[in-house]
Amino acid sequence: MSWSLLLLAMGLLVLGCERRMVGEGTGPAMSGEGVEGTVVKSDAEWRKELTPEQYAVLREKGTERPFTGEYDHTFERGTYVCAACGNELFTSDTKFNSGCGWPAFYAAKAGDRVKLTQDYSHGMSRVEVTCARCGSHLGHIFNDAPDQPTGQRYCINSVSLKFIPAPR
Numbered sequence: 462m463s464w465s466l467l468l469l470a471m472g473l474l475v476l477g478c479e480r481r482m483v484g485e486g487t488g489p490a491m492s493g494e495g496v497e498g499t500v501v502k503s504d505a506e507w508r509k510e511l512t513p514e515q516y517a518v519l520r521e522k523g524t525e526r527p528f529t530g531e532y533d534h535t536f537e538r539g540t541y542v543c544a545a546c547g548n549e550l551f552t553s554d555t556k557f558n559s560g561c562g563w564p565a566f567y568a569a570k571a572g573d574r575v576k577l578t579q580d581y582s583h584g585m586s587r588v589e590v591t592c593a594r595c596g597s598h599l600g601h602i603f604n605d606a607p608d609q610p611t612g613q614r615y616c617i618n619s620v621s622l623k624f625i626p627a628p629r
């Protein structure tokens with residue numbers, strides 16, 4: 462009994478270290494910038510609540526394989542919320558078919574719903590998009606959509622989102 466407790470404690474310590482290391486790469490974790498009810502949970506809690514696929518993308522900044530996501534070709538009317546915390550992030554009004562293999566939006570539902578952070582990982586210079594409420598990784602934003610009203614493309618993982626159809 463005590464042996465298994467010790468193992469559990471060691472596991473938690475390891476998880477804690479990983480979390481700090483991830484945090485270091487993304488700059489100061491400024492929370493609560495105009496966002497109501499910031500959600501802070503431990504990695505163990507997220508692991509329990511999310512599927513392994515969701516955890517890998519939302520909490521470990523993974524990327525789902527292109528053209529495999531549930532919402533790549535969803536164009537019904539509705540709202541896309543954060544799969545981790547339910548924060549309303551995007552609406553179907555700004556979704557477009559970019560052909561890149563991931564859901565694309567030209568704007569967030571409101572500027573303060575997402576947080577943009579410079580990301581130099583994988584030898585690239587990109588701007589990471591995270592949920593402003595819970596800090597989960599959503600995808601990246603690119604200035605390569607000149608035919609869209611903002612010229613911007615939010616390239617978002619389906620697994621980071623949950624679609625809520627508009628009431629009929």
Ligand SMILES: [Zn+2]
Pocket residue numbers: 543544545546547548592593594595596597
């Ligand atoms: Zn969230």
